[in-house]
Amino acid sequence: xxxxxxxxNIFNEFITEGTFNKGYTFGTGYIHDTFRIETGxxxxxxxxxxxxxxxxxxxxRLQENIFRVSNHIRNKLVQAGExxxxxxxxxxxxxxxxxxxxxxxNGDFWRMFLYIPDHRSYDVVENPKQAYEGGKAIGQFQSLLxxxxxxxxxxxxxxxxxxxxxxxxxxxxLKDDTVSRVSSVTGEIKFxxxxxxEMKTIQxxxxxxxxxxxxxxxxxxxxxxxxxxxxxxLCLIDLDTVMPGYVHYDFGDSLRTAANTAAxxxxxxSKIHVDLEVYKSFTEGYLHQISNILNPKxxxxxxxxxxxxxxxxxxxxxxxxxxxDVYYKIRNPQHNILRARAQFRLIENFEEKLGLMKxxxxxxxx
Numbered sequence: 503x504x505x506x507x508x509x510x511n512i513f514n515e516f517i518t519e520g521t522f523n524k525g526y527t528f529g530t531g532y533i534h535d536t537f538r539i540e541t542g543x544x545x546x547x548x549x550x551x552x553x554x555x556x557x558x559x560x561x562x563r564l565q566e567n568i569f570r571v572s573n574h575i576r577n578k579l580v581q582a583g584e585x586x587x588x589x590x591x592x593x594x595x596x597x598x599x600x601x602x603x604x605x606x607x608n609g610d611f612w613r614m615f616l617y618i619p620d621h622r623s624y625d626v627v628e629n630p631k632q633a634y635e636g637g638k639a640i641g642q643f644q645s646l647l648x649x650x651x652x653x654x655x656x657x658x659x660x661x662x663x664x665x666x667x668x669x670x671x672x673x674x675x676l677k678d679d680t681v682s683r684v685s686s687v688t689g690e691i692k693f694x695x696x697x698x699x700e701m702k703t704i705q706x707x708x709x710x711x712x713x714x715x716x717x718x719x720x721x722x723x724x725x726x727x728x729x730x731x732x733x734x735x736l737c738l739i740d741l742d743t744v745m746p747g748y749v750h751y752d753f754g755d756s757l758r759t760a761a762n763t764a765a766x767x768x769x770x771x772s773k774i775h776v777d778l779e780v781y782k783s784f785t786e787g788y789l790h791q792i793s794n795i796l797n798p799k800x801x802x803x804x805x806x807x808x809x810x811x812x813x814x815x816x817x818x819x820x821x822x823x824x825x826x827d828v829y830y831k832i833r834n835p836q837h838n839i840l841r842a843r844a845q846f847r848l849i850e851n852f853e854e855k856l857g858l859m860k861x862x863x864x865x866x867x868x
Contacts, residue, residue: 508606513539513550515604516595516614520545530725533557533742538617547617548595552610553603558742561611563656565602568741569594570655571647571717575737578646589618589730591737621728621736627760630783632733636760637784639727639735640719640752641791647717648795655717655745662720662743663751665701665814669694672821681826687839690820693846694813701813704750704803712799718747722756735787749800753788754807758815760784761808762848767840771847776808776855782862789866801867805859809852816845 509525520541528538528549535552558564575591584590593616597604604612627633661667672694676684684691707713719726720743728736759766761781764773785804793801822829823838832838852859 509537509539509550512604512606512612513548513614515612516548516597518546518548518595518614525550531740539614547619549615549617551613551615553613555611558658560656560658561603564658564742565594565613567655567658567744568592569602570650571741571744574650575643575646588616589621589736592616592618592739592741618728618736620731622731622733623725623728623739625725627724627780627784630779632729633760633780633783634787635729635733635735636724636727636756637787637789638791639729639738639787640722640756641788642735643719643738644716644749644752645792645795650717654715657745658743659745662745663747663811663814665705665810665817668814668817668821669698669702672817672824675821675824679824681824683824683826687820687824687842690839690842690846694817694820697813697849701810703806704748704810707799707803708748713748713750713797713803714800715746716749717744718749718752719744720747720751720755722752724756724760749792749796750803750807750810753804754809754811757781757784757808758812758845758848764844766844767837768844769840771843774844774847774851776848776851778855778858778862781808781859785862786866789863793867801863804863805856808859809849809856812845812849812852816842816849819845 510522513522513525518541523540523542525537525539527536529536533554537550539548539550541547553561553564555561572592572594576587576593579587579590594602595614595616596602602613606612624632627636676691704713708715719738719741721740722738726738726740728739730736757780761777761784763775763777764770768774819830819838819842823842827835827838830838830841
């Protein structure tokens with residue numbers, strides 16, 4: 503995708519070093535349009551994004567969250583004596599009118615970050631070292647934000663990981679059965695109904711005040727973690743969903759993908775297992791950064807988190823299938839139900855290994 507000379511005009515609306523040389527599509531994200539902007543020799547490069555304000559309706563609040571979070575992390579790293587700060591946290595570039603976004607004549611919103619050079623990102627965890635560094639990055643992220651001063655961040659996507667709301671949508675889809683698919687997925691529905699109350703546990707602990715709301719990333723798939731060329735943790739990216747949440751969301755969602763031996767839509771369910779070596783390494787990296795901040799109840803329920811986040815994802819796939827595939831992009835008419843079945847098999851494996859997962863956490867803590 504190319505915006506021709508418009509990219510240069512938009513680039514010039516921000517306060518940057520160097521002059522525009524060229525811009526081109528960058529990355530694999532499907533929410534925003536992202537471009538890498540190369541400047542003159544020796545100057546810094548930038549990432550320019552055209553924001554999807556159909557998904558994120560309040561761009562000023564979204565950008566306020568990201569600016570506050572990035573600046574807080576930067577200040578904490580400086581205080582800790584860290585070096586190479588520009589590669590260890592995102593740098594938000596302000597516009598010429600001192601905003602963290604620019605709105606063009608079409609009404610489209612744009613934002614800019616400093617480009618982080620010499621980084622790697624992975625869609626799939628290749629070894630325990632990468633898993634450890636991924637856990638470290640997420641634990642450090644939560645730790646650094648644990649003292650973010652008031653006010654609380656804005657909720658950029660309401661009820662994003664709220665399992666009770668997801669179940670409400672699911673039950674309405676069952677009742678409406680708009681495309682007559684309910685009768686074809688009775689086994690999957692039974693699977694959900696058997697676990698729906700248990701999967702509310704972490705949310706109920708929060709409602710009772712036994713675990714606190716903290717600042718969480720909420721979209722911790724592994725390719726949102728940048729590593730350096732030696733596979734050491736740099737920082738987390740894609741901060742659009744950073745908002746109040748429970749630490750279990752980030753921990754669980756990371757392991758839903760990182761510790762899965764198969765693809766998210768694997769049709770051969772016999773290939774789907776939990777890689778305990780990856781789980782252990784990731785958990786070590788995570789807890790070495792955050793264990794002194796978590797309360798005992800948060801730690802007690804960490805091992806339940808991967809099944810919870812896998813349940814939410816599987817429930818969303820199943821609900822979308824029942825509703826006629828209205829949300830997720832699909833490659834064939836069965837794609838959403840295949841995704842749901844793969845997630846449900848992974849939940850079964852997390853359940854089978856729960857005792858081992860708890861023991862690993864206790865060994866690390868002690």
